[in-house]
Amino acid sequence: xxxxxxxxxxxxxxxxxxxxxxxxxxxxxxxxxxxxxxxxxxxxxxxxxxxxxxxxxxxxxxxxxxxxxxxxxxxxxxxxxxxxxxxxxxxxxxxxxxxxxxxxxxxxxxxxxxxxxxxxxxxxxxxxxxxxxxxxxxxxxxxxxxxxxxxxxxxxxxxxxxxxxxxxxxxxxxxxxxxxxxxxxxxxxxxxxxxxxxxxxxxxxxxxxxxxxxxxxxxxxxxxxxxxxxxxxxxxxxxxxxxxxxxxxxxxxxxxxxxxxxxxxxxxxxxxxxxxxxxxxxxxxxxxxxxxxxxxxxxxxxxxxxxxxxxxxxxxxxxxxxxxxxxxxxxxxxxxxxxxxxxxxxxxxxxxxxxxxxxxxxxxxxxxxxxxxxxxxxxxxxxxxxxxxxxxxxxxxxxxxxxxxxxxxxxxxxxxxxxxxxxxxxxxxxxxxxxxxxxxxxxxxxxxxxxxxxxxxxxxxxxxxxxxxxxxxxxxxxx
Ligand code: NAD
Numbered sequence: 001x002x003x004x005x006x007x008x009x010x011x012x013x014x015x016x017x018x019x020x021x022x023x024x025x026x027x028x029x030x031x032x033x034x035x036x037x038x039x040x041x042x043x044x045x046x047x048x049x050x051x052x053x054x055x056x057x058x059x060x061x062x063x064x065x066x067x068x069x070x071x072x073x074x075x076x077x078x079x080x081x082x083x084x085x086x087x088x089x090x091x092x093x094x095x096x097x098x099x100x101x102x103x104x105x106x107x108x109x110x111x112x113x114x115x116x117x118x119x120x121x122x123x124x125x126x127x128x129x130x131x132x133x134x135x136x137x138x139x140x141x142x143x144x145x146x147x148x149x150x151x152x153x154x155x156x157x158x159x160x161x162x163x164x165x166x167x168x169x170x171x172x173x174x175x176x177x178x179x180x181x182x183x184x185x186x187x188x189x190x191x192x193x194x195x196x197x198x199x200x201x202x203x204x205x206x207x208x209x210x211x212x213x214x215x216x217x218x219x220x221x222x223x224x225x226x227x228x229x230x231x232x233x234x235x236x237x238x239x240x241x242x243x244x245x246x247x248x249x250x251x252x253x254x255x256x257x258x259x260x261x262x263x264x265x266x267x268x269x270x271x272x273x274x275x276x277x278x279x280x281x282x283x284x285x286x287x288x289x290x291x292x293x294x295x296x297x298x299x300x301x302x303x304x305x306x307x308x309x310x311x312x313x314x315x316x317x318x319x320x321x322x323x324x325x326x327x328x329x330x331x332x333x334x335x336x337x338x339x340x341x342x343x344x345x346x347x348x349x350x351x352x353x354x355x356x357x358x359x360x361x362x363x364x365x366x367x368x369x370x371x372x373x374x375x376x377x378x379x380x381x382x383x384x385x386x387x388x389x390x391x392x393x394x395x396x397x398x399x400x401x402x403x404x405x406x407x408x409x410x411x412x413x414x415x416x417x418x419x420x421x422x423x424x425x426x427x428x429x430x431x432x433x434x435x436x437x438x439x440x441x442x443x444x445x446x447x448x449x450x451x452x453x454x455x456x457x458x459x460x461x462x463x464x465x466x467x468x469x470x471x472x473x474x475x476x477x478x479x
Contacts, residue, residue, distance in 0.1 A: 056200025
Protein backbone atom coordinates (compact mmCIF):
# COMPACT_ATOMS: atom_id res chain seq x y z
CA UNK A 1 0.00 0.00 0.00
CA UNK A 2 1.56 3.37 -1.00
CA UNK A 3 2.10 5.94 1.75
CA UNK A 4 -0.81 8.40 2.03
CA UNK A 5 0.31 11.83 3.37
CA UNK A 6 -1.65 14.06 5.76
CA UNK A 7 -2.51 17.46 4.28
CA UNK A 8 -1.86 20.85 5.88
CA UNK A 9 -3.14 24.31 4.94
CA UNK A 10 -0.99 26.39 2.59
CA UNK A 11 -1.05 30.07 3.55
CA UNK A 12 1.48 32.75 2.62
CA UNK A 13 3.95 30.20 1.28
CA UNK A 14 3.91 27.97 4.38
CA UNK A 15 2.31 24.60 5.12
CA UNK A 16 0.76 24.56 8.59
CA UNK A 17 -2.09 23.07 10.62
CA UNK A 18 -4.89 25.31 11.92
CA UNK A 19 -4.18 27.26 15.12
CA UNK A 20 -6.71 25.11 17.01
CA UNK A 21 -5.19 21.91 15.53
CA UNK A 22 -8.49 20.69 14.10
CA UNK A 23 -8.34 17.93 11.49
CA UNK A 24 -10.83 15.99 9.33
CA UNK A 25 -10.39 12.27 8.59
CA UNK A 26 -9.86 11.14 5.01
CA UNK A 27 -11.33 7.77 3.91
CA UNK A 28 -10.29 5.41 1.16
CA UNK A 29 -13.56 4.71 -0.73
CA UNK A 30 -12.28 1.29 -1.77
CA UNK A 31 -11.88 0.12 1.85
CA UNK A 32 -13.93 2.62 3.92
CA UNK A 33 -10.82 2.87 6.15
CA UNK A 34 -9.37 6.12 7.49
CA UNK A 35 -6.08 6.65 5.64
CA UNK A 36 -5.08 10.09 6.85
CA UNK A 37 -6.33 13.53 7.77
CA UNK A 38 -6.54 17.08 6.53
CA UNK A 39 -6.22 20.31 8.52
CA UNK A 40 -9.49 22.21 9.15
CA UNK A 41 -9.15 25.98 8.74
CA UNK A 42 -11.00 28.33 11.10
CA UNK A 43 -11.57 32.09 10.99
CA UNK A 44 -7.93 33.01 11.82
CA UNK A 45 -6.67 30.97 8.85
CA UNK A 46 -9.30 32.42 6.50
CA UNK A 47 -8.31 35.96 7.49
CA UNK A 48 -4.61 35.13 7.07
CA UNK A 49 -5.23 33.55 3.65
CA UNK A 50 -7.19 36.60 2.42
CA UNK A 51 -4.50 39.02 3.61
CA UNK A 52 -1.78 36.87 2.01
CA UNK A 53 -3.74 36.76 -1.27
CA UNK A 54 -3.88 40.53 -1.31
CA UNK A 55 -0.10 40.78 -0.83
CA UNK A 56 0.46 37.97 -3.34
CA UNK A 57 -1.65 39.79 -5.91
CA UNK A 58 0.46 42.93 -5.53
CA UNK A 59 3.61 40.91 -6.29
CA UNK A 60 2.31 38.60 -9.01
CA UNK A 61 0.29 41.13 -10.98
CA UNK A 62 3.38 43.34 -11.29
CA UNK A 63 5.64 40.51 -12.43
CA UNK A 64 6.16 40.38 -16.18
CA UNK A 65 3.99 38.04 -18.19
CA UNK A 66 7.12 36.25 -19.38
CA UNK A 67 8.38 35.63 -15.84
CA UNK A 68 4.98 34.28 -14.80
CA UNK A 69 4.96 32.06 -17.87
CA UNK A 70 8.43 30.70 -17.04
CA UNK A 71 7.41 29.77 -13.50
CA UNK A 72 4.19 28.14 -14.68
CA UNK A 73 6.00 26.05 -17.29
CA UNK A 74 8.41 24.89 -14.57
CA UNK A 75 5.42 23.85 -12.44
CA UNK A 76 4.06 21.80 -15.35
CA UNK A 77 7.41 20.04 -15.71
CA UNK A 78 7.53 19.25 -11.98
CA UNK A 79 4.00 17.88 -12.11
CA UNK A 80 4.92 15.58 -15.01
CA UNK A 81 7.99 14.36 -13.12
CA UNK A 82 5.89 13.67 -10.02
CA UNK A 83 2.80 12.21 -11.73
CA UNK A 84 3.84 8.63 -11.11
CA UNK A 85 4.16 9.27 -7.35
CA UNK A 86 0.98 11.39 -7.02
CA UNK A 87 -1.32 9.08 -9.02
CA UNK A 88 -1.72 6.35 -6.33
CA UNK A 89 -2.37 9.05 -3.71
CA UNK A 90 -5.25 10.35 -5.81
CA UNK A 91 -6.53 6.79 -6.22
CA UNK A 92 -6.45 6.17 -2.47
CA UNK A 93 -8.51 9.26 -1.65
CA UNK A 94 -10.83 9.35 -4.70
CA UNK A 95 -11.08 5.77 -5.92
CA UNK A 96 -10.34 6.08 -9.64
CA UNK A 97 -7.95 3.57 -11.24
CA UNK A 98 -4.29 4.63 -11.12
CA UNK A 99 -4.20 4.84 -14.93
CA UNK A 100 -7.02 7.42 -14.85
CA UNK A 101 -5.26 9.34 -12.07
CA UNK A 102 -2.04 9.40 -14.09
CA UNK A 103 -3.93 10.65 -17.16
CA UNK A 104 -5.53 13.39 -15.05
CA UNK A 105 -2.14 14.56 -13.77
CA UNK A 106 -0.55 14.64 -17.23
CA UNK A 107 -3.59 16.49 -18.58
CA UNK A 108 -3.20 18.99 -15.72
CA UNK A 109 0.40 19.64 -16.78
CA UNK A 110 -0.81 20.17 -20.34
CA UNK A 111 -3.45 22.62 -19.07
CA UNK A 112 -0.81 24.63 -17.16
CA UNK A 113 1.37 24.83 -20.28
CA UNK A 114 -1.50 25.97 -22.47
CA UNK A 115 -2.82 28.59 -20.06
CA UNK A 116 0.71 29.91 -19.44
CA UNK A 117 1.21 30.28 -23.19
CA UNK A 118 -2.18 31.88 -23.64
CA UNK A 119 -1.42 34.36 -20.86
CA UNK A 120 1.26 35.78 -23.17
CA UNK A 121 -1.47 36.49 -25.70
CA UNK A 122 -4.01 38.20 -23.43
CA UNK A 123 -3.96 41.15 -25.78
CA UNK A 124 -5.77 44.45 -25.47
CA UNK A 125 -6.57 46.43 -28.63
CA UNK A 126 -6.57 49.90 -30.15
CA UNK A 127 -9.86 51.33 -31.36
CA UNK A 128 -9.72 53.88 -34.21
CA UNK A 129 -10.78 57.28 -32.85
CA UNK A 130 -13.21 59.76 -34.38
CA UNK A 131 -10.86 62.71 -33.86
CA UNK A 132 -7.26 63.07 -34.98
CA UNK A 133 -4.63 62.87 -32.26
CA UNK A 134 -6.83 60.72 -30.05
CA UNK A 135 -5.76 57.27 -28.84
CA UNK A 136 -8.36 54.76 -27.62
CA UNK A 137 -7.02 51.63 -25.96
CA UNK A 138 -8.75 48.57 -24.51
CA UNK A 139 -6.60 47.24 -21.67
CA UNK A 140 -6.95 43.88 -19.93
CA UNK A 141 -5.92 43.74 -16.28
CA UNK A 142 -6.16 40.90 -13.75
CA UNK A 143 -9.39 41.00 -11.75
CA UNK A 144 -7.65 40.52 -8.38
CA UNK A 145 -7.52 37.81 -5.69
CA UNK A 146 -9.82 34.87 -6.52
CA UNK A 147 -11.72 32.45 -4.26
CA UNK A 148 -12.02 29.02 -5.90
CA UNK A 149 -14.15 26.08 -4.75
CA UNK A 150 -13.49 22.70 -6.34
CA UNK A 151 -15.01 19.22 -5.95
CA UNK A 152 -13.69 15.72 -5.42
CA UNK A 153 -14.37 14.04 -8.78
CA UNK A 154 -11.23 15.36 -10.52
CA UNK A 155 -9.25 16.51 -7.48
CA UNK A 156 -6.41 17.96 -9.55
CA UNK A 157 -8.02 18.94 -12.85
CA UNK A 158 -10.80 20.95 -11.23
CA UNK A 159 -8.15 22.93 -9.34
CA UNK A 160 -5.67 23.36 -12.18
CA UNK A 161 -8.21 24.96 -14.51
CA UNK A 162 -8.80 27.65 -11.90
CA UNK A 163 -5.24 28.11 -10.63
CA UNK A 164 -3.78 27.99 -14.16
CA UNK A 165 -6.10 30.66 -15.54
CA UNK A 166 -5.73 32.88 -12.46
CA UNK A 167 -1.93 32.70 -12.52
CA UNK A 168 -1.69 33.18 -16.28
CA UNK A 169 -3.59 36.47 -16.02
CA UNK A 170 -1.75 37.80 -12.96
CA UNK A 171 -4.35 37.01 -10.27
CA UNK A 172 -3.69 35.44 -6.89
CA UNK A 173 -6.02 32.64 -5.81
CA UNK A 174 -7.22 30.89 -2.68
CA UNK A 175 -8.41 27.35 -3.36
CA UNK A 176 -10.85 25.50 -1.15
CA UNK A 177 -10.51 22.01 -2.55
CA UNK A 178 -12.66 19.05 -1.47
CA UNK A 179 -12.06 17.79 2.07
CA UNK A 180 -12.58 14.22 0.81
CA UNK A 181 -9.66 14.39 -1.65
CA UNK A 182 -7.12 16.80 -0.15
CA UNK A 183 -3.67 15.31 -0.82
CA UNK A 184 -3.54 15.32 -4.62
CA UNK A 185 -4.53 19.01 -4.95
CA UNK A 186 -1.89 19.74 -2.29
CA UNK A 187 0.68 17.97 -4.49
CA UNK A 188 -0.37 20.20 -7.39
CA UNK A 189 0.02 23.36 -5.30
CA UNK A 190 3.41 22.11 -4.08
CA UNK A 191 4.57 21.87 -7.70
CA UNK A 192 3.64 25.53 -8.23
CA UNK A 193 5.38 26.59 -5.00
CA UNK A 194 8.52 24.58 -5.84
CA UNK A 195 8.54 26.16 -9.30
CA UNK A 196 8.89 29.59 -7.72
CA UNK A 197 5.36 31.00 -7.34
CA UNK A 198 5.87 33.65 -4.60
CA UNK A 199 4.21 33.42 -1.15
CA UNK A 200 0.58 34.53 -1.05
CA UNK A 201 -0.08 33.98 -4.74
CA UNK A 202 -1.70 30.60 -4.07
CA UNK A 203 -3.47 29.56 -0.88
CA UNK A 204 -4.99 26.15 -0.16
CA UNK A 205 -7.67 25.71 2.50
CA UNK A 206 -9.90 22.96 3.82
CA UNK A 207 -12.58 23.13 6.48
CA UNK A 208 -16.34 23.68 6.58
CA UNK A 209 -17.31 24.55 2.97
CA UNK A 210 -20.14 26.95 3.84
CA UNK A 211 -18.01 28.81 6.41
CA UNK A 212 -15.15 29.23 3.96
CA UNK A 213 -17.35 30.34 1.05
CA UNK A 214 -19.42 32.75 3.14
CA UNK A 215 -16.29 34.31 4.64
CA UNK A 216 -14.20 34.56 1.50
CA UNK A 217 -16.91 35.65 -0.95
CA UNK A 218 -17.87 38.49 1.41
CA UNK A 219 -14.24 39.44 2.08
CA UNK A 220 -13.27 42.78 0.49
CA UNK A 221 -9.93 41.37 -0.74
CA UNK A 222 -11.66 38.80 -2.97
CA UNK A 223 -12.69 40.08 -6.42
CA UNK A 224 -13.81 36.89 -8.15
CA UNK A 225 -15.48 33.59 -7.28
CA UNK A 226 -15.20 30.35 -9.21
CA UNK A 227 -17.07 27.19 -8.25
CA UNK A 228 -17.43 23.68 -9.64
CA UNK A 229 -20.04 21.45 -8.05
CA UNK A 230 -23.77 20.90 -7.85
CA UNK A 231 -26.34 23.31 -9.26
CA UNK A 232 -27.92 23.70 -5.80
CA UNK A 233 -24.71 24.93 -4.18
CA UNK A 234 -23.77 26.92 -7.30
CA UNK A 235 -26.98 28.92 -7.11
CA UNK A 236 -26.26 29.77 -3.46
CA UNK A 237 -22.71 30.88 -4.15
CA UNK A 238 -23.72 32.84 -7.28
CA UNK A 239 -26.31 34.69 -5.18
CA UNK A 240 -23.69 35.45 -2.55
CA UNK A 241 -21.27 36.66 -5.22
CA UNK A 242 -24.04 38.91 -6.56
CA UNK A 243 -24.72 40.35 -3.13
CA UNK A 244 -21.10 41.38 -2.87
CA UNK A 245 -20.78 42.33 -6.58
CA UNK A 246 -18.03 39.79 -7.22
CA UNK A 247 -17.52 38.28 -10.65
CA UNK A 248 -18.36 34.59 -10.81
CA UNK A 249 -17.82 31.48 -12.90
CA UNK A 250 -20.17 28.58 -12.20
CA UNK A 251 -19.43 25.10 -13.56
CA UNK A 252 -22.39 23.05 -12.34
CA UNK A 253 -24.23 19.82 -12.95
CA UNK A 254 -25.55 18.26 -16.14
CA UNK A 255 -27.72 15.39 -17.39
CA UNK A 256 -26.00 14.76 -20.72
CA UNK A 257 -28.17 13.59 -23.62
CA UNK A 258 -26.59 11.29 -26.23
CA UNK A 259 -28.55 10.98 -29.49
CA UNK A 260 -27.74 7.92 -31.60
CA UNK A 261 -29.25 7.85 -35.10
CA UNK A 262 -29.89 4.52 -36.84
CA UNK A 263 -27.50 5.62 -39.61
CA UNK A 264 -24.57 5.82 -37.15
CA UNK A 265 -21.94 3.11 -36.68
CA UNK A 266 -23.84 1.59 -33.75
CA UNK A 267 -21.03 -0.54 -32.37
CA UNK A 268 -18.58 2.35 -32.43
CA UNK A 269 -21.19 4.61 -30.79
CA UNK A 270 -21.84 2.07 -28.01
CA UNK A 271 -18.15 1.42 -27.34
CA UNK A 272 -17.23 5.10 -27.35
CA UNK A 273 -20.13 6.20 -25.18
CA UNK A 274 -19.61 3.34 -22.70
CA UNK A 275 -16.02 4.53 -22.25
CA UNK A 276 -17.34 8.04 -21.56
CA UNK A 277 -20.09 6.80 -19.22
CA UNK A 278 -17.98 4.60 -16.94
CA UNK A 279 -14.89 6.82 -16.77
CA UNK A 280 -14.43 7.93 -13.16
CA UNK A 281 -17.41 5.66 -12.31
CA UNK A 282 -19.74 8.15 -14.00
CA UNK A 283 -18.86 10.93 -11.55
CA UNK A 284 -18.23 13.43 -14.31
CA UNK A 285 -20.25 16.58 -14.93
CA UNK A 286 -20.13 15.99 -18.71
CA UNK A 287 -21.01 12.29 -18.45
CA UNK A 288 -23.54 11.03 -21.06
CA UNK A 289 -26.63 10.00 -19.10
CA UNK A 290 -29.81 9.92 -21.23
CA UNK A 291 -29.13 7.74 -24.28
CA UNK A 292 -31.74 8.42 -26.97
CA UNK A 293 -31.48 5.78 -29.69
CA UNK A 294 -33.41 5.70 -32.96
CA UNK A 295 -35.78 2.74 -32.66
CA UNK A 296 -34.37 0.42 -35.38
CA UNK A 297 -30.96 0.55 -33.66
CA UNK A 298 -32.22 0.42 -30.06
CA UNK A 299 -31.86 -3.33 -29.41
CA UNK A 300 -28.40 -3.54 -30.94
CA UNK A 301 -27.16 -0.46 -29.08
CA UNK A 302 -28.46 -1.59 -25.68
CA UNK A 303 -27.02 -5.06 -26.10
CA UNK A 304 -23.58 -3.81 -27.11
CA UNK A 305 -23.49 -1.13 -24.40
CA UNK A 306 -24.60 -3.61 -21.71
CA UNK A 307 -21.82 -5.98 -22.78
CA UNK A 308 -19.37 -3.12 -22.36
CA UNK A 309 -20.80 -2.39 -18.90
CA UNK A 310 -20.39 -6.04 -17.88
CA UNK A 311 -16.82 -6.07 -19.19
CA UNK A 312 -15.79 -3.38 -16.68
CA UNK A 313 -13.58 -4.79 -13.95
CA UNK A 314 -14.86 -3.10 -10.81
CA UNK A 315 -12.37 -3.01 -7.95
CA UNK A 316 -9.78 -1.13 -5.93
CA UNK A 317 -8.18 1.43 -8.24
CA UNK A 318 -4.73 0.44 -6.95
CA UNK A 319 -5.09 -2.98 -8.62
CA UNK A 320 -3.62 -2.88 -12.13
CA UNK A 321 -6.52 -4.82 -13.71
CA UNK A 322 -9.27 -2.51 -12.33
CA UNK A 323 -11.08 -0.49 -15.01
CA UNK A 324 -13.71 1.10 -12.73
CA UNK A 325 -13.08 2.05 -9.12
CA UNK A 326 -15.56 2.63 -6.27
CA UNK A 327 -17.80 5.68 -6.01
CA UNK A 328 -15.99 8.45 -4.19
CA UNK A 329 -18.21 8.58 -1.10
CA UNK A 330 -21.16 6.91 0.55
CA UNK A 331 -23.50 9.74 -0.58
CA UNK A 332 -23.11 8.58 -4.17
CA UNK A 333 -23.97 4.96 -3.28
CA UNK A 334 -27.07 6.10 -1.43
CA UNK A 335 -28.03 8.33 -4.36
CA UNK A 336 -27.67 5.41 -6.82
CA UNK A 337 -29.83 3.15 -4.64
CA UNK A 338 -32.50 5.82 -4.15
CA UNK A 339 -32.69 6.88 -7.80
CA UNK A 340 -32.64 3.33 -9.20
CA UNK A 341 -35.18 2.21 -6.57
CA UNK A 342 -37.52 5.04 -7.54
CA UNK A 343 -37.12 4.24 -11.26
CA UNK A 344 -37.80 0.50 -10.90
CA UNK A 345 -40.80 1.17 -8.63
CA UNK A 346 -42.22 3.23 -11.52
CA UNK A 347 -41.56 0.53 -14.11
CA UNK A 348 -37.94 0.88 -15.24
CA UNK A 349 -36.13 -2.33 -16.19
CA UNK A 350 -32.58 -3.14 -15.16
CA UNK A 351 -30.67 -4.55 -18.14
CA UNK A 352 -27.50 -4.96 -16.13
CA UNK A 353 -26.11 -3.84 -12.75
CA UNK A 354 -28.38 -1.94 -10.39
CA UNK A 355 -26.73 -2.81 -7.09
CA UNK A 356 -23.65 -2.50 -4.91
CA UNK A 357 -20.74 -4.85 -5.45
CA UNK A 358 -19.16 -6.57 -2.41
CA UNK A 359 -19.55 -5.87 1.29
CA UNK A 360 -16.90 -3.22 1.85
CA UNK A 361 -16.00 -0.18 -0.22
CA UNK A 362 -18.36 2.03 -2.22
CA UNK A 363 -18.44 -0.21 -5.29
CA UNK A 364 -21.45 -0.03 -7.57
CA UNK A 365 -22.10 -2.13 -10.67
CA UNK A 366 -22.12 -0.39 -14.07
CA UNK A 367 -25.84 -0.10 -14.70
CA UNK A 368 -28.11 0.13 -17.75
CA UNK A 369 -31.82 0.94 -17.37
CA UNK A 370 -34.59 0.88 -20.01
CA UNK A 371 -38.36 1.44 -20.01
CA UNK A 372 -37.93 4.91 -18.59
CA UNK A 373 -40.49 7.66 -18.20
CA UNK A 374 -40.07 11.38 -17.59
CA UNK A 375 -41.70 11.22 -14.14
CA UNK A 376 -38.82 9.16 -12.72
CA UNK A 377 -36.40 11.10 -10.52
CA UNK A 378 -33.39 9.68 -12.33
CA UNK A 379 -34.67 11.17 -15.60
CA UNK A 380 -34.56 14.62 -13.98
CA UNK A 381 -31.80 14.57 -11.35
CA UNK A 382 -28.14 14.17 -12.21
CA UNK A 383 -27.23 10.62 -11.10
CA UNK A 384 -23.47 11.38 -10.98
CA UNK A 385 -22.68 7.68 -11.02
CA UNK A 386 -22.32 4.69 -13.37
CA UNK A 387 -25.91 4.60 -14.67
CA UNK A 388 -26.94 4.77 -18.34
CA UNK A 389 -30.59 5.53 -19.14
CA UNK A 390 -31.72 4.20 -22.56
CA UNK A 391 -34.84 5.26 -24.45
CA UNK A 392 -35.88 4.75 -28.10
CA UNK A 393 -37.07 7.58 -30.35
CA UNK A 394 -38.92 7.63 -33.67
CA UNK A 395 -38.28 11.15 -34.99
CA UNK A 396 -35.42 13.57 -34.52
CA UNK A 397 -37.93 16.12 -33.23
CA UNK A 398 -38.73 13.75 -30.34
CA UNK A 399 -35.05 13.27 -29.58
CA UNK A 400 -34.34 17.00 -29.59
CA UNK A 401 -37.37 17.69 -27.38
CA UNK A 402 -36.21 15.08 -24.84
CA UNK A 403 -32.60 16.34 -24.95
CA UNK A 404 -33.79 19.89 -24.25
CA UNK A 405 -36.43 18.90 -21.67
CA UNK A 406 -34.26 19.59 -18.60
CA UNK A 407 -33.02 22.98 -17.40
CA UNK A 408 -29.42 21.72 -17.57
CA UNK A 409 -27.29 22.44 -20.62
CA UNK A 410 -23.75 21.17 -20.21
CA UNK A 411 -22.48 18.44 -22.56
CA UNK A 412 -24.42 16.69 -25.34
CA UNK A 413 -23.35 13.81 -27.57
CA UNK A 414 -24.53 12.55 -30.95
CA UNK A 415 -23.64 9.76 -33.32
CA UNK A 416 -24.94 10.01 -36.88
CA UNK A 417 -23.83 9.34 -40.44
CA UNK A 418 -25.82 12.33 -41.68
CA UNK A 419 -24.35 15.80 -41.99
CA UNK A 420 -27.87 17.19 -42.12
CA UNK A 421 -28.76 15.59 -38.76
CA UNK A 422 -25.51 16.85 -37.21
CA UNK A 423 -26.25 20.39 -38.41
CA UNK A 424 -29.76 20.28 -36.96
CA UNK A 425 -28.45 19.10 -33.61
CA UNK A 426 -25.74 21.80 -33.62
CA UNK A 427 -28.47 24.41 -34.07
CA UNK A 428 -31.19 22.95 -31.86
CA UNK A 429 -29.57 21.20 -28.87
CA UNK A 430 -29.37 23.58 -25.93
CA UNK A 431 -26.01 22.70 -24.39
CA UNK A 432 -22.71 24.43 -23.79
CA UNK A 433 -20.88 21.66 -25.67
CA UNK A 434 -21.87 19.16 -28.38
CA UNK A 435 -19.55 16.42 -29.64
CA UNK A 436 -20.56 14.36 -32.69
CA UNK A 437 -19.16 10.91 -33.60
CA UNK A 438 -16.28 11.12 -31.12
CA UNK A 439 -15.42 12.28 -27.59
CA UNK A 440 -13.94 15.71 -28.19
CA UNK A 441 -14.57 17.67 -24.99
CA UNK A 442 -12.44 19.16 -22.24
CA UNK A 443 -9.15 19.90 -24.00
CA UNK A 444 -7.40 23.00 -22.59
CA UNK A 445 -7.66 24.90 -25.89
CA UNK A 446 -11.46 24.63 -26.30
CA UNK A 447 -14.24 26.27 -24.27
CA UNK A 448 -15.62 24.21 -21.39
CA UNK A 449 -18.81 25.24 -19.64
CA UNK A 450 -22.57 25.13 -19.56
CA UNK A 451 -25.69 27.17 -20.11
CA UNK A 452 -28.94 27.29 -18.16
CA UNK A 453 -28.82 25.47 -14.81
CA UNK A 454 -25.36 24.13 -15.74
CA UNK A 455 -23.89 27.54 -14.97
CA UNK A 456 -21.98 30.24 -16.79
CA UNK A 457 -18.45 31.14 -17.75
CA UNK A 458 -15.90 28.92 -19.41
CA UNK A 459 -12.96 26.96 -18.05
CA UNK A 460 -11.23 26.32 -21.37
CA UNK A 461 -10.04 28.08 -24.47
CA UNK A 462 -9.24 31.78 -24.55
CA UNK A 463 -12.54 32.23 -22.72
CA UNK A 464 -10.91 30.68 -19.63
CA UNK A 465 -8.68 33.75 -19.33
CA UNK A 466 -11.49 36.23 -20.00
CA UNK A 467 -13.02 35.18 -16.71
CA UNK A 468 -9.99 36.49 -14.79
CA UNK A 469 -9.50 39.76 -16.67
CA UNK A 470 -11.13 43.15 -16.28
CA UNK A 471 -11.63 45.16 -19.44
CA UNK A 472 -10.61 48.80 -19.04
CA UNK A 473 -10.69 51.68 -21.45
CA UNK A 474 -7.98 54.30 -21.84
CA UNK A 475 -8.14 57.33 -24.10
CA UNK A 476 -5.84 60.33 -24.58
CA UNK A 477 -5.72 63.35 -26.87
CA UNK A 478 -2.28 64.59 -27.83
CA UNK A 479 -1.61 68.26 -27.21
P1 NAD B 1 -22.25 19.17 -2.94
O1 NAD B 1 -22.99 20.05 -3.86
O2 NAD B 1 -22.60 19.23 -1.48
O3 NAD B 1 -20.69 19.47 -3.02
C1 NAD B 1 -20.01 19.64 -4.24
C2 NAD B 1 -18.74 20.39 -3.91
O4 NAD B 1 -19.08 21.67 -3.44
C3 NAD B 1 -17.92 19.74 -2.79
O5 NAD B 1 -16.57 19.82 -3.13
C4 NAD B 1 -18.24 20.57 -1.57
O6 NAD B 1 -17.15 20.64 -0.68
C5 NAD B 1 -18.54 21.92 -2.15
N1 NAD B 1 -19.52 22.67 -1.39
C6 NAD B 1 -20.67 22.23 -0.86
N2 NAD B 1 -21.32 23.22 -0.20
C7 NAD B 1 -20.54 24.31 -0.32
C8 NAD B 1 -20.65 25.65 0.13
N3 NAD B 1 -21.70 26.09 0.85
N4 NAD B 1 -19.65 26.51 -0.18
C9 NAD B 1 -18.58 26.10 -0.90
N5 NAD B 1 -18.43 24.85 -1.36
C10 NAD B 1 -19.40 23.97 -1.08
O7 NAD B 1 -22.42 17.72 -3.41
P2 NAD B 1 -21.61 16.37 -3.26
O8 NAD B 1 -22.41 15.41 -2.46
O9 NAD B 1 -20.19 16.54 -2.88
O10 NAD B 1 -21.70 15.95 -4.75
C11 NAD B 1 -22.95 15.61 -5.27
C12 NAD B 1 -23.36 16.43 -6.41
O11 NAD B 1 -22.46 17.48 -6.73
C13 NAD B 1 -23.41 15.59 -7.65
O12 NAD B 1 -24.65 14.99 -7.77
C14 NAD B 1 -23.11 16.54 -8.75
O13 NAD B 1 -24.34 17.09 -9.20
C15 NAD B 1 -22.35 17.65 -8.13
N6 NAD B 1 -20.93 17.65 -8.49
C16 NAD B 1 -20.60 18.21 -9.66
C17 NAD B 1 -19.30 18.22 -10.05
C18 NAD B 1 -18.91 18.84 -11.35
O14 NAD B 1 -17.87 18.52 -11.86
N7 NAD B 1 -19.71 19.76 -11.89
C19 NAD B 1 -18.32 17.65 -9.25
C20 NAD B 1 -18.69 17.07 -8.03
C21 NAD B 1 -20.01 17.09 -7.66
